[in-house]
Amino acid sequence: MHDRNRQLNLADALRALPLETPEHSVWPELAAELSRDSQFGIRDSVKGERMRRFAIPALLAAALAGIFVVSFRRHETPTSAQTTNPGSRITNHEIATVTPDNASSNTNSAKVGNVHSAATDAAQLAALQRRSQDLERWLSETGDVAAPLQGQDLLAATEIENLIGLVDVELTAKRQMQDTGLWKRRVDLLEDLSALRYSNYQLAAGGRVIAASLTN
Amino acid sequence: MSVRTLQRTLVADTRDYFACDHSHARCIFTIVTASSFQIDVPQALLARACAGDLGAFEQIYRRFERPVYTLALRLLGEPEAARDALHDAMLKVFQRIGQFRGESPFWGWLRQIALNEALMRLRQHDRAETHDDLDAFVDEAPGPWVHADATTLERALGKLPAQTRSVLWLYHVEGYSHPEIAGMVGKTVSFSKSQVARGTQRLREILEPSVGPMSCMIATAN
Numbered sequence: 001m002h003d004r005n006r007q008l009n010l011a012d013a014l015r016a017l018p019l020e021t022p023e024h025s026v027w028p029e030l031a032a033e034l035s036r037d038s039q040f041g042i043r044d045s046v047k048g049e050r051m052r053r054f055a056i057p058a059l060l061a062a063a064l065a066g067i068f069v070v071s072f073r074r075h076e077t078p079t080s081a082q083t084t085n086p087g088s089r090i091t092n093h094e095i096a097t098v099t100p101d102n103a104s105s106n107t108n109s110a111k112v113g114n115v116h117s118a119a120t121d122a123a124q125l126a127a128l129q130r131r132s133q134d135l136e137r138w139l140s141e142t143g144d145v146a147a148p149l150q151g152q153d154l155l156a157a158t159e160i161e162n163l164i165g166l167v168d169v170e171l172t173a174k175r176q177m178q179d180t181g182l183w184k185r186r187v188d189l190l191e192d193l194s195a196l197r198y199s200n201y202q203l204a205a206g207g208r209v210i211a212a213s214l215t216n
Numbered sequence: 217m218s219v220r221t222l223q224r225t226l227v228a229d230t231r232d233y234f235a236c237d238h239s240h241a242r243c244i245f246t247i248v249t250a251s252s253f254q255i256d257v258p259q260a261l262l263a264r265a266c267a268g269d270l271g272a273f274e275q276i277y278r279r280f281e282r283p284v285y286t287l288a289l290r291l292l293g294e295p296e297a298a299r300d301a302l303h304d305a306m307l308k309v310f311q312r313i314g315q316f317r318g319e320s321p322f323w324g325w326l327r328q329i330a331l332n333e334a335l336m337r338l339r340q341h342d343r344a345e346t347h348d349d350l351d352a353f354v355d356e357a358p359g360p361w362v363h364a365d366a367t368t369l370e371r372a373l374g375k376l377p378a379q380t381r382s383v384l385w386l387y388h389v390e391g392y393s394h395p396e397i398a399g400m401v402g403k404t405v406s407f408s409k410s411q412v413a414r415g416t417q418r419l420r421e422i423l424e425p426s427v428g429p430m431s432c433m434i435a436t437a438n
Contacts, residue, residue, distance in 0.1 A: 021282055024299075
């Protein structure tokens with residue numbers, strides 16, 4: 001009964017309607033705005049703003065933490081080496097730091113490098129897809145509980161959802177959906193959206209701590 | 217080619233017309249494409265736009281001004297709202313053109329932005345139209361739109377509720393499937409189907425009275 005072909009008459013009639021033209025062109029306004037906005041090539045709305053505000057300090061903090069860990073291990077190595085002696089007592093901390101091949105600080109540094117190089121694209125992609133699923137599940141589960149977004153939050157959420165939609169369009173256009181960059185962008189956007197919804201969810205849940213579901 | 221793209225291509229194919237001009241030695245085929253957005257944009261032009269060339273932006277704007285405005289006008293029904301949607305959609309296109317990766321057609325990417333802009337406005341102005349889901353009823357008789365001129369049909373379209381008109385347009389003109397439309401407007405598949413059926417029926421009712429008196433006159437004359 002419901003067959004698109006049977007309605008082609010109406011489709012043809014609608015598609016035959018002439019294209020409309022705005023009474024006044026929008027271009028002069030657009031040109032002025034684009035000229036004014038010197039950053040239009042770089043601006044990436046909410047995500048870009050968040051990246052600038054949070055990602056750089058976060059990277060710096062991670063780098064400092066990395067330097068601290070490496071130098072700490074360098075100092076710790078002689079002590080850990082002693083634990084290999086039979087009969088000596090091994091503390092919990094030492095168990096954590098001693099591994100079969102951490103004979104010198106040089107090998108420690110090499111291991112840090114190897115961890116990064118061992119993270120293959122496939123593993124990265126799988127991790128991003130898992131993270132994307134988790135975030136989506138959380139958003140869907142908390143959707144009914146969270147208080148409705150309003151004002152600027154609502155606009156921002158709509159904007160982010162639009163951007164996620166665009167990423168999805170690009171992902172579906174790729175036959176294998178293997179683009180790590182696109183998945184990374186999707187996860188970033190979902191995290192932005194989660195952060196936005198999170199504050200509302202907290203309010204709706206009477207301030208109960210639900211950080212675990214976000215960080216999982 | 218993804219299943220979705222394939223489906224859309226098949227739908228588009230069934231809608232193509234082939235006109236044959238017998239006054240010439242050979243046939244001239246005129247293909248009417250499924251969407252007015254299907255405009256090829258040269259790679260060189262896109263590259264210039266990505267580099268921030270305002271002239272390239274203007275060329276892209278000129279190519280897509282009418283398709284974007286028409287889509288927005290059909291969905292929103294108000295010229296001023298459609299103009300705002302055109303402005304915001306094109307601004308977003310130019311601000312984010314660096315994100316376009318070239319793995320899908322540029323027109324599809326741009327259409328998605330334009331559609332999102334129009335749908336966002338539609339949601340904001342949604343006057344809580346409530347429609348019960350109906351079984352999709354399709355009248356197989358030829359509709360009065362076959363004989364209606366463009367102005368009459370446009371006027372009749374304008375009388376439909378915004379949501380019904382939008383679903384009808386997205387389904388028939390832009391070639392989206394019911395599940396896709398349901399996802400866009402945040403409703404069920406049966407809602408999308410019922411809106412197409414309702415819209416078709418309502419258009420028939422609006423357009424038929426103009427045909428009615430003529431039928432009576434013919435009957436009287438006979």
